Amino acid sequence: MTVRPAGPDDVDAIAALELEAFPDDAWTPEYLQVAIDGKMPTVRILVAVDDAGTVVGHALVSVVYEIAELQRIATAEEQRRRGIGGSLLAASIGLARSEGAERLLLEVREGNVGAIEFYRQAGFIEIDRRERYYRDGATGIVLAMELAGPTATSG
Ligand SMILES: CC(C)(COP(=O)(O)OP(=O)(O)OC[C@H]1O[C@@H](n2cnc3c(N)ncnc32)[C@H](O)[C@@H]1OP(=O)(O)O)[C@@H](O)C(=O)NCCC(=O)NCCS
Incomplete structure (x- = not known):
């Protein structure tokens, strides 16, 4: 399993995970497409992909100066408790840090x-x-979570 930035081909898979995990306020494919196209400058989307190339989780992170916000993180229901959420979170923390965030x-x-x-x-x-x-x-x-201090999870 690897975590990488989402690309245009991931929109449908992420939209399906959104509906599964957040049925009341799922991001639509159109909204996801805009974000993946870079037209929401503060929003980053990461996907976790299994060895077969299937998207099994995703995370949405926004960073505005020193504050990062984890807008959501989700693992496909049948894949939970296998460390995928943890990998997405670690990658989100790494991303937030790399963009200068001090707090998530x-x-x-x-x-x-x-x-x-x-x-x-x-x-x-x-x-x-x-x-x-x-x-x-x-x-x-x-x-x-404080990202600048010594107790922050490494990512
Ligand atoms: C929350 C969520 C992302 C966790 O994803 P995951 O891939 O199962 O997470 P991990 O396997 O990395 O879990 C890491 C640790 O978190 C804790 N944990 C995760 N899910 C848990 C649960 N349902 N109950 C109790 N502890 C849990 C455990 O300590 C777990 O380690 P363990 O499995 O060795 O005991 C997943 O349950 C999910 O997609 N939920 C629906 C969407 C959602 O509510 N997202 C969060 C709000 S934005």
């Missing part, structure tokens, strides 16, 4: 216990809670 932020649904545990294991710390952050009224938990 993300929001996760309060009820998304699997993802919260995934981020906790990776070293993210809760810094805030935003009530009714999501359209359905769910609370968002804001997590942060």
